[in-house]
Amino acid sequence: MNSISRRRFLKITGFSVGAAAAASALSPVIKGAGKVNSKDVKGIKKIPTFCDICFWKCAAIAYVKDGKLWKIEGNPKDPLSKGRLCPRGTGGVGAHYDPDRLRAPLIRTRERGEEKWKEVTWDEALDFIASKMKNIKEKYGPESVAMFSHGIGGTFLKHTLKAYGAINFGAPSFAQCRGPRDVGFELTFGDIIGSPEKTDIENAQCLTLIGSHLGENMHNTQAQEFAKAIENDATIIVVDPRFSVAASKAKYYLPIKPGTDTALLLAWMNVIVSENLYDKEFVGKYGFGFGQFKEEIKQYTPEWAYPETGIEPELIRKTARTMAMHKPASLVHPGRHTTWYGNDAQRMRAIALLNALLGNWGRKGGFYFPAKFPVPAYPYPPYPKPEKDKLDNPGHKYPFASEEITTGIREATITGEPYPIKGWFIYATNLIHALPNQEETIKAIQNLDLLVVVDVIPSEIAGWADVVLPESVYLERYDELNTAPFREPFVSLRQPVVDPPADQKPNWWIAKRLAEKLGLKEYYPWKNIEEYLDYRLKKAGLSLDLMKKEGVVTASGQPIYVEDGIEPEFYTPSGKVEFYSVQLQQAGFDPVPKYEKPEDPPPGYYRLLFGRAPVHSFSRTQSNPILMDMMEENEIWINNDVANRWGLKSGQYVRLKNQDGVLSNKIKVKATERIRPDSVYMVHGFGHNSKMLKRAFMKGASNSELITRYKTDPLMGGTGMNVNFVTFVTEV
Numbered sequence: 166m167n168s169i170s171r172r173r174f175l176k177i178t179g180f181s182v183g184a185a186a187a188a189s190a191l192s193p194v195i196k197g198a199g200k201v202n203s204k205d206v207k208g209i210k211k212i213p214t215f216c217d218i219c220f221w222k223c224a225a226i227a228y229v230k231d232g233k234l235w236k237i238e239g240n241p242k243d244p245l246s247k248g249r250l251c252p253r254g255t256g257g258v259g260a261h262y263d264p265d266r267l268r269a270p271l272i273r274t275r276e277r278g279e280e281k282w283k284e285v286t287w288d289e290a291l292d293f294i295a296s297k298m299k300n301i302k303e304k305y306g307p308e309s310v311a312m313f314s315h316g317i318g319g320t321f322l323k324h325t326l327k328a329y330g331a332i333n334f335g336a337p338s339f340a341q342c343r344g345p346r347d348v349g350f351e352l353t354f355g356d357i358i359g360s361p362e363k364t365d366i367e368n369a370q371c372l373t374l375i376g377s378h379l380g381e382n383m384h385n386t387q388a389q390e391f392a393k394a395i396e397n398d399a400t401i402i403v404v405d406p407r408f409s410v411a412a413s414k415a416k417y418y419l420p421i422k423p424g425t426d427t428a429l430l431l432a433w434m435n436v437i438v439s440e441n442l443y444d445k446e447f448v449g450k451y452g453f454g455f456g457q458f459k460e461e462i463k464q465y466t467p468e469w470a471y472p473e474t475g476i477e478p479e480l481i482r483k484t485a486r487t488m489a490m491h492k493p494a495s496l497v498h499p500g501r502h503t504t505w506y507g508n509d510a511q512r513m514r515a516i517a518l519l520n521a522l523l524g525n526w527g528r529k530g531g532f533y534f535p536a537k538f539p540v541p542a543y544p545y546p547p548y549p550k551p552e553k554d555k556l557d558n559p560g561h562k563y564p565f566a567s568e569e570i571t572t573g574i575r576e577a578t579i580t581g582e583p584y585p586i587k588g589w590f591i592y593a594t595n596l597i598h599a600l601p602n603q604e605e606t607i608k609a610i611q612n613l614d615l616l617v618v619v620d621v622i623p624s625e626i627a628g629w630a631d632v633v634l635p636e637s638v639y640l641e642r643y644d645e646l647n648t649a650p651f652r653e654p655f656v657s658l659r660q661p662v663v664d665p666p667a668d669q670k671p672n673w674w675i676a677k678r679l680a681e682k683l684g685l686k687e688y689y690p691w692k693n694i695e696e697y698l699d700y701r702l703k704k705a706g707l708s709l710d711l712m713k714k715e716g717v718v719t720a721s722g723q724p725i726y727v728e729d730g731i732e733p734e735f736y737t738p739s740g741k742v743e744f745y746s747v748q749l750q751q752a753g754f755d756p757v758p759k760y761e762k763p764e765d766p767p768p769g770y771y772r773l774l775f776g777r778a779p780v781h782s783f784s785r786t787q788s789n790p791i792l793m794d795m796m797e798e799n800e801i802w803i804n805n806d807v808a809n810r811w812g813l814k815s816g817q818y819v820r821l822k823n824q825d826g827v828l829s830n831k832i833k834v835k836a837t838e839r840i841r842p843d844s845v846y847m848v849h850g851f852g853h854n855s856k857m858l859k860r861a862f863m864k865g866a867s868n869s870e871l872i873t874r875y876k877t878d879p880l881m882g883g884t885g886m887n888v889n890f891v892t893f894v895t896e897v
């Protein structure tokens with residue numbers, strides 16, 4: 166699976182001249198850029214930076230009025246935000262003013278999980294960590310310290326840990342989120358979807374969403390492109406057990422039985438192939454194994470799919486024909502949170518194959534080819550050579566895992582096999598809410614000699630830490646540059662806008678100071694981050710001064726479509742789009758996806774589905790006073806008929822009990838026609854039980870608490886989490 170990086174590298178090297186030329190032609194538009202550090206400053210200052218309320222990294226302009234942070238808007242020069250932030254981004258001001266923020270380093274004084282601390286100085290906290298790390302290295306080797314992280318801010322801490330000799334790094338964004346999607350597409354096209362997704366939503370004439378809640382799951386660029394597609398009168402097809410906001414914009418809404426999506430996908434492909442509606446030129450030129458694929462899907466007629474999915478054969482036919490009619494500007498969106506039932510990489514492969522039949526790879530209205538702004542890396546000394554292998558996936562049990570598996574690291578921490586893990590660093594991810602089965606996470610924590618949490622708020626995982634390090638929020642710090650591949654290559658800068666209110670420090674400072682205490686000074690040859698950033702930017706023909714004024718620099722004119730003259734390349738074993746996968750077959754898996762029947766809920770139980778709200782990110786924004794004013798608690802969506810049978814009314818509170826007897830916090834009922842009777846739905850991220858999160862404490866219920874079961878994807882180790890069932894407990 167290394168072919169991807171090779172291809173990206175080629176794109177980058179072919180691009181540098183244009184980027185430098187574009188940068189030199191810029192004229193600064195933001196006046197008076199530079200951090201405001203005195204409350205006596207009068208007037209308004211506008212300072213460009215980029216948002217961290219979610220991982221999308223929209224560039225923004227922060228306004229500081231009379232020395233105080235006032236408001237945040239989108240940076241009009243930014244191709245991601247196009248000058249408009251989402252509601253969460255606008256509410257980012259609340260992250261700075263959040264009264265529940267961590268304020269000083271803390272060291273645990275009682276048992277783990279009791280949330281009893283003493284405030285210490287940064288030197289005391291980092292000396293404590295360094296001494297524990299030295300002990301672990303001596304006793305078990307440096308590989309026994311692992312790190313979990315989310316977002317760009319973890320870069321420097323990872324660098325320190327790599328210099329120390331750590332090799333086990335995991336992010337829930339793979340095995341708990343987009344992993345099956347990237348693996349399914351890589352097996353088919355030899356390329357991943359990436360983030361931001363390379364989906365050309367705005368130019369699609371037909372957009373199919375399968376359990377993808379664009380608009381509720383708020384990724385600014387995608388929401389704006391979705392609005393444009395609707396304005397352009399694109400045909401929208403939505404498949405979802407819940408009538409989502411996206412479904413309300415659809416021409417066709419298919420209220421599918423949960424867990425049967427692969428049956429629908431196979432039936433759609435059956436119609437498109439049997440009626441000769443597929444892109445014959447694309448398949449003929451680039452397809453591999455199409456004959457075997459065609460033979461295999463013959464059996465999956467719409468009549469076969471009907472009893473599985475609950476979708477009428479005629480509707481399956483009509484929607485398949487509609488998709489095909491608009492090809493290649495017909496996009497079946499791959500979604501993002503794709504870990505549903507444990508056979509997700511094969512479901513995502515079916516989505517990839519359907520897109521392949523529509524011939525939309527590299528085409529306008531399909532998937533474009535993104536490009537990255539080339540900013541060279543800083544020349545650090547090489548990291549020490551590890552003496553052990555990574556332990557998240559021993560013996561390549563999950564042969565197609567292309568990134569580390571978080572739950573694999575957790576498992577190794579519990580069992581001590583293939584070798585013990587004794588230290589965890591956790592950066593900006595609340596593992597108690599992010600990983601399924603909280604009991605296993607807590608069991609793993611009990612085996613640690615050191616648990617360090619670096620975060621801005623006292624999340625549940627911080628409650629289990631030995632040391633908590635308070636990071637300054639994104640509006641108070643520099644960070645790594647954002648150079649994510651996109652349709653218009655860009656580089657953007659995060660810079661401090663205001664000072665932190667207490668003893669919080671930026672991640673780069675924490676990582677550098679820890680490295681010094683570990684005797685790893687040579688890995689930080691730069692004095693401060695300004696020097697680091699300026700070095701990298703100058704190598705790219707830019708400078709820190711320029712970026713501080715502009716916030717974002719773009720380079721336009723990069724070809725992104727086949728229509729622009731790009732010839733697609735497929736880094737699969739056959740060099741083609743694999744309708745039939747020999748590598749899957751050789752590894753003992755189905756070369757063409759097959760349908761697996763999902764387990765039905767027991768009587769009186771309902772499948773627990775979960776998703777996102779446009780004003781919150783995961784479980785990390787519920788202490789932000791502005792965002793909490795917009796949405797303070799979640800609700801449980803229950804079908805009207807079911808609610809009537811249980812005597813439940815909208816607005817009343819219930820508790821949920823799952824199949825293993827786990828009882829949730831109380832949650833408000835939303836009785837609605839907008840969900841199937843076999844399922845219930847809630848927004849993820851609520852139901853906090855960290856006592857230090859005063860505003861969020863026990864507001865709403867936590868779906869994570871109820872996810873005691875998960876089904877592991879045999880291809881890549883993703884954790885399917887839509888396999889839990891709940892019933893109602895009316896005494897609250």
Ligand code: SF4
Nearest residue numbers: 216219222223251254
């Ligand atoms: S999508 Fe919203 S929250 Fe996320 S980075 Fe953009 S503006 Fe911020």
